[in-house]
Amino acid sequence: MTGIHMIRKLLLLLFVGCSYKALAQQDTVPRSGTDTTVHNGLYQRILHYLQHTNEERKHKKVDLSFIGGPVYTPETSAGIAVMVAAQYRTDRADSLLPVSNVAVFGSVSLTGFYGIGINNTTIFPKDRFRMSIRASFSSRPDKYWGIGYDAGSDKNHYTKYLLLTEKFQSDFSINLSNKFYAGASIHIQNAQARDIDTAGGKPLMQPDNVFGMGIGPFVVYDTRDFIPNPSRGMFARVGYRFYPSFLGNKTVFSKLELQYDWYHRLWRGAIVATDIYAEQQNGDVPWNLLSQAGGTNRLRGYYEGRFRDRNYLTGQAELRQRIYRRSGCVLWVGGGNVFPRFNELSLSETLISYGIGYRWEFKNRVNIRLDYGRGRDQSGFYFGINEVF
Template sequence: MTKSIATLVIICYSVHAYAWQAPAADTVPVKAPKGLYNRALHYLQHTNDVKKKKKLDYSIIGGPVYTPETSAGIAAMIAAQYSTDRKDSLLPVSNIAVFASASLTGFYGLGLNSTTLFPHDRFRLSVKASFSSRPNKYWGIGYEAGNNKDGYTEYVLLTEKLQADVSRYLGRGMFAGISLQVQNGRAAKIDSMAGKPLMQPEHVFGMGIGPFFVYDTRDFIPNPWRGMYFRFGYRYFPEFFGNRQGFSKLELQFDQYHQLWNGAILATDLYAEEHSDNVPWNMMAEAGGSNRLRGYYEGRFRDRNYIAVQAELRQHIIGRSGAVAWIGAGNVFPAFRAILISQSLISYGIGYRWEFKKRVNIRLDYGRGRDQQGFYFGINEVF
């Protein structure tokens, strides 16, 4: 949903903003100038000011967008920061982002991402929710199916998703909790006359729950400069939850952040998914998209299992501007014994960062794969 690009509005305004940027002030408000253009420019200049007296510090931004999956369109986003205990200066801020977008191809969607840290960081609640209607392409299951670049079926995918993770602090950066995932997907307007692979069944409901463990020493969740993040989780999707067939999912993520020199962060990410045999087609692991293997069409390569690694260099440039460069690789496969190095998918690219709020970045990325490329626009770092 936030996998979109090219905010001409953001770029044009921010270029001017850097030339006129004054240091952020916590206590002295700056009066907005007259005129629509000047007011918009003034607003963008001060979105990252620290507003200590506000219970909810929010900002709004929007503009034209483009993605390889949805084509040209328009998007709007509200990003906010808040604290559940403003007297505790050591408690990291909580954050929430609400976004909406629509495109010329008929795509439209709404979404919400939030992380709430309760007083003394004893409990954490993370919520991701979205609804979308998206013209899509289905290549089938497995590497060989996706490797046939033109062998896809066009259809429209209607999806509602919800993931809620609640965890309790165990001490020394460790958390344990329960994760709930609900996903309802339906394929419509299927081009069944093309003789290409078809998705079956057309309607899939999935609901699962299970435990997870986290070790987290990141200094700031939306944009870490140092620390480590490790998450291992298991979800079971039983038939009595409404699933057509029972299946399970294992998920692992391991991220590290190191400061190389002034303003430079090296971020590394290892991610893996493993599903049991009965996982339906639209809940399989999918390579590509805005977070991993950027440049590949999301869902072109899908299978029961997926592993991906990436390394990203993040460099502050000047004012509120920054840049990134990354390289990554990944595989989709039916079983671990079937992994082939020759089937690895390589991704690399560059990106631009603009500090929308204090240490919360708007990102604009250009990624390339073996035979595909794409632009992506979103909020917060990809990992």
């Protein structure tokens, strides 16, 4: 696994380097038209820095900023998260070209969780090509309930273990016409379950180590006005990935993904956003690559992986309202199901999620989010950058 260890080291170097550069920005000479007062002392420097993070820096090739704060999720408990965010254009002369963005993040928690990662979307000149990259490494004390809705229904019947996960996913697409894109996606994931509680009667995962590598095509229709935080337009994606044995998979399986997002302005400062998402998997799917409900993006409030199965169908709607200056709030409600086959989909097993969130405009139209989500019998806080969809 030499290649995976190289990815892990590269992520660590990226994180440390970007953090240092972002903090060093505070010592640069202010641009014309801004406050030139010299701010002494750590508190004053941080306050001044945060007050100006959302101002456009057109003279900079890369607009880089840094932020950190406390976080709590059902999966990791209380901790600290830090992020470096950057925006850039591959052609600075083209003001109509969508903005590219990258976020490097890291976090630790009281349970012993730690992780680092990077999310990037690059829009090439004239929007001829697009590329997205998501890579991460994490070590997390985790819980395994088993497979299916019934297994996850008993909140207290699970197996404790330590999960080490390395993930990499990249999509590369070509602009076929105005708003249509087509391309190929690659997904690599390596997971190791360690320190498994093997007490009798508890669900056990088999095998302990799961490696998955899949490739396949996808098609996208995208009319969003601003990718990190759309105010109008729609996004539709259909993707298929195949996990064959010749790529190192111990079992053969496939995955079909469908996503549809829609955005509409209701009144001044208010946007309604809707998200519909579905996964269908066929073949001998390993336990750690099954569809999993919950987490930071969909069905917020549920422990990610408590409910898992071959198929996953979910939808959510958000009302996003700017309140005052750089502050805003979000209200949402959503629901979803995990199930083995479509003829076994039951509305009585629908998982309901709802919650409220605070938004602070960190960069121009790029929000830091703090959400509180509730499920049927769980809840959690979530800290992140950009909207969940």
